[in-house]
Amino acid sequence: MDFNDTAVEATFREEVRTWLSANIPTPDDLKGLDYIGRAKLWQKRKYDAGWACIRWPKEHGGRNASAIDQVIWNQEESKFDTPDSIFGIGHGMCAPTMMAWATDEQNKNYIPKLASGEDVWCQLFSEPAGGSDLAALRTSAEKDGDDWIINGQKIWTSGAHYSDYGVLVLRTDPTAPKHQGLTYFFIDMKSAGIEVKPIRQISGGANFNEVYFTDVRVSDSQRLGAVGQGWQVALTTLMNERASIGGGGGGVNFDSVFDLATRVNIDDAPAIEDKNVRAQLATWYAQESGLKFNGYRSMTALSRGEIPGPENSIGKLVGAPKQQDMASFALDLLESGGAIWDPELSEAAGMFQATYMASPGLRIAGGTDEIMANIIAERVLGLPQDIRVDKGIPFNEVPTSNS
Amino acid sequence: MNFEFSEEQNMLREQAQGFLASNCSMAVVRRVLDGDEPYDADLWKKVAEMGWTATVIPEEYEGLGLSYLELSVIAEELGRALAPIPFSSSVYLATEAILAAGSEEQKQAYLPGLAAGTSIGCFALGESAGQTSPASLTTKADGSSITGIKIPVADGDVANFAIVVGRSDKGDGASLYIVDLDQDGVSRESITTIDPSRSHAKLTLNAAGAQLLGNDGEGWSHVQSILNRAAVLFAWEQVGGCDTALNMAKEYAMGRFAFGRPIATYQAIKHKLANIYVKNTLARSNCYYGAWAISTDADELPIAAATARVSAIQAYYYASKENVQTHGGMGFTWEFDCQFPYRRSKLLATNIGSEATWQDKLITAIEKQRAA
Numbered sequence: 017m018d019f020n021d022t023a024v025e026a027t028f029r030e031e032v033r034t035w036l037s038a039n040i041p042t043p044d045d046l047k048g049l050d051y052i053g054r055a056k057l058w059q060k061r062k063y064d065a066g067w068a069c070i071r072w073p074k075e076h077g078g079r080n081a082s083a084i085d086q087v088i089w090n091q092e093e094s095k096f097d098t099p100d101s102i103f104g105i106g107h108g109m110c111a112p113t114m115m116a117w118a119t120d121e122q123n124k125n126y127i128p129k130l131a132s133g134e135d136v137w138c139q140l141f142s143e144p145a146g147g148s149d150l151a152a153l154r155t156s157a158e159k160d161g162d163d164w165i166i167n168g169q170k171i172w173t174s175g176a177h178y179s180d181y182g183v184l185v186l187r188t189d190p191t192a193p194k195h196q197g198l199t200y201f202f203i204d205m206k207s208a209g210i211e212v213k214p215i216r217q218i219s220g221g222a223n224f225n226e227v228y229f230t231d232v233r234v235s236d237s238q239r240l241g242a243v244g245q246g247w248q249v250a251l252t253t254l255m256n257e258r259a260s261i262g263g264g265g266g267g268v269n270f271d272s273v274f275d276l277a278t279r280v281n282i283d284d285a286p287a288i289e290d291k292n293v294r295a296q297l298a299t300w301y302a303q304e305s306g307l308k309f310n311g312y313r314s315m316t317a318l319s320r321g322e323i324p325g326p327e328n329s330i331g332k333l334v335g336a337p338k339q340q341d342m343a344s345f346a347l348d349l350l351e352s353g354g355a356i357w358d359p360e361l362s363e364a365a366g367m368f369q370a371t372y373m374a375s376p377g378l379r380i381a382g383g384t385d386e387i388m389a390n391i392i393a394e395r396v397l398g399l400p401q402d403i404r405v406d407k408g409i410p411f412n413e414v415p416t417s418n419s
Numbered sequence: 420m421n422f423e424f425s426e427e428q429n430m431l432r433e434q435a436q437g438f439l440a441s442n443c444s445m446a447v448v449r450r451v452l453d454g455d456e457p458y459d460a461d462l463w464k465k466v467a468e469m470g471w472t473a474t475v476i477p478e479e480y481e482g483l484g485l486s487y488l489e490l491s492v493i494a495e496e497l498g499r500a501l502a503p504i505p506f507s508s509s510v511y512l513a514t515e516a517i518l519a520a521g522s523e524e525q526k527q528a529y530l531p532g533l534a535a536g537t538s539i540g541c542f543a544l545g546e547s548a549g550q551t552s553p554a555s556l557t558t559k560a561d562g563s564s565i566t567g568i569k570i571p572v573a574d575g576d577v578a579n580f581a582i583v584v585g586r587s588d589k590g591d592g593a594s595l596y597i598v599d600l601d602q603d604g605v606s607r608e609s610i611t612t613i614d615p616s617r618s619h620a621k622l623t624l625n626a627a628g629a630q631l632l633g634n635d636g637e638g639w640s641h642v643q644s645i646l647n648r649a650a651v652l653f654a655w656e657q658v659g660g661c662d663t664a665l666n667m668a669k670e671y672a673m674g675r676f677a678f679g680r681p682i683a684t685y686q687a688i689k690h691k692l693a694n695i696y697v698k699n700t701l702a703r704s705n706c707y708y709g710a711w712a713i714s715t716d717a718d719e720l721p722i723a724a725a726t727a728r729v730s731a732i733q734a735y736y737y738a739s740k741e742n743v744q745t746h747g748g749m750g751f752t753w754e755f756d757c758q759f760p761y762r763r764s765k766l767l768a769t770n771i772g773s774e775a776t777w778q779d780k781l782i783t784a785i786e787k788q789r790a791a
Contacts, residue, residue, distance in 0.1 A: 017421060017422055017424075017710065018421050019422065020421075288782070294779050294782040295774075295778040297782055298725070298777075298782050299729065299733070301726065302781070305730075306700070306701025306704045306730055307704075308704075310701070310704045312704075312707070313704060316420050316421055319421070320423075330696075330700055333693075333697060334697060334701065386686070389693040390689060390693075393692055396693075396696060397665075397669060399689050400673070400681060403680060
């Protein structure tokens, strides 16, 4: 066992580092740009030098790099202060789906612009009646000549307000059982009849949206997969959702709470001397350490050209509640001062308060804690699925409320 | 990045699993727990014949001179089988104490027997309820004889010699001694513990002959480094046991029907088992870290050991209690095997210092690292 790169990996890491150090955007480069402009500038710079979406084939704007190269790239890039990305969904979920299901012609038209950051893509899956039970979505598409006409509503769509294109799953046959009446499309977000309304979150931010469709036309040529095959295509997208490893995480972590515990007092002594504080911190340290070394085990698998084991599936389920509990604990350590959320007046410029308010979302987005636990139970441990009362029933006969 | 066991080490694991499946079923654990034999002497003999007791002992002392990664593999498998043998006392503690502090003569005298399994060692630290510290020790040597009471001593009733931690007026306040247990000055009685599949004793030393191990007044510092190394190996035993508890719970949940379907289809059970898996996985990955630290003698060993120990204690307790819960009333019966991991998890958790003790050690080690 050792933590070192192989010779080939070390050479690649050095090459990445060298390029990053020479090309990270300067404050001057970014002056006057909003977060979208900054993200696009950085993406374009990477693309022009051949460092965008490095795992993608060259003809799609990538560099045919391996999975371990991607991890190395992520690790090195995360060490620099780079503009926040707005391309995660487009690059991580939409593009792999397009590459698997779209025509060569379509991929040639759309994928390089995704790689260069010229186009931003979003994913229109969740609906008011289809969240954890995604296949219960109701937004409909009806065939009209060579087009389909879309009516309904999507929700929780991250980045819809600045996206150029989106992928979406629609109900094309309400008389078929739930999973069988769905069809998958990609769509121009500027199409007539699409209305995007930001949702204000409890954290104060507004990162995602409601998206309303009123008689929106989409060409049948933008269908991915066969009519009725939408669920299968959607699985391609979802499988890519949590496939990334490496890189760093922001927000509250062991270091920030440990440091806080050295600055505030309990019984006139630094809180870090309190046995309860030490016990709690030790448990979180062990969790963080476990996640880190899970990552190393996954990297080892990638480095050997193998697929990482299921240990990689637990990150979100452990990490999200941990962030919430640690932020809550930090506010308690601050006693009455914990309530202050004014960047000028609060400890760590309000970071603990911000995490406290943002962390409920982490436990829901991309699969709730409960769904993640189901996934581990069913796919990792091989436990049987729960009984589904809507199985095999035409979708339009499935009960949707008590009335 | 190479953070996995090698092909040879994985072969050793397969071999160990095969051997233990046929030689250490739960029926063997039950036999020792229910019966009068303090440990399975036949299993011990076979384990020693395969060289497991000799794993990290250098060849010059008739050991195999392998690394702690091999010993980690063996520890995990012995933990998985809940093997009722004095392996942890003799190998993780007594052997480590002599390797760390022994003079050349002491190594020559004790290591070949430990390697062959013909001699069993134990580690006598605790004297009463609560944390042991140099200040709490009452056992004390006078020249080459030692007096005091040690309780509980894992395998103290079957060992040939004990590493005894005694009080010292010098240095860090403690010294280590080797005390041969077959002598007039020693009386030992078996005691009942929460896990009778692993025997424990009360050792009464009454001017027993003792030889100093390491320098007088350096005992406490030796104890810390011995416990750090043992913590990693205990943690591997613990994650092995975690898997056993999880598998028991899983098998039962798949086969037990309630309200017309397997209880494994209910989310209340699924989430319980998923949580067990999550805790086990975190603990196992921390054990990898510990194995790396112990095998490379890394400066981070105190942190790695405490991290592995804390998460393994938490994981095994959780897995073993929720395994009983998953079995419902049957899990509470003597007839079912759920009691074994439940007993063993707490025994291993208290044997070399509790969760709280190791949580505190972990933060202390982190503070030290940051101050450096």
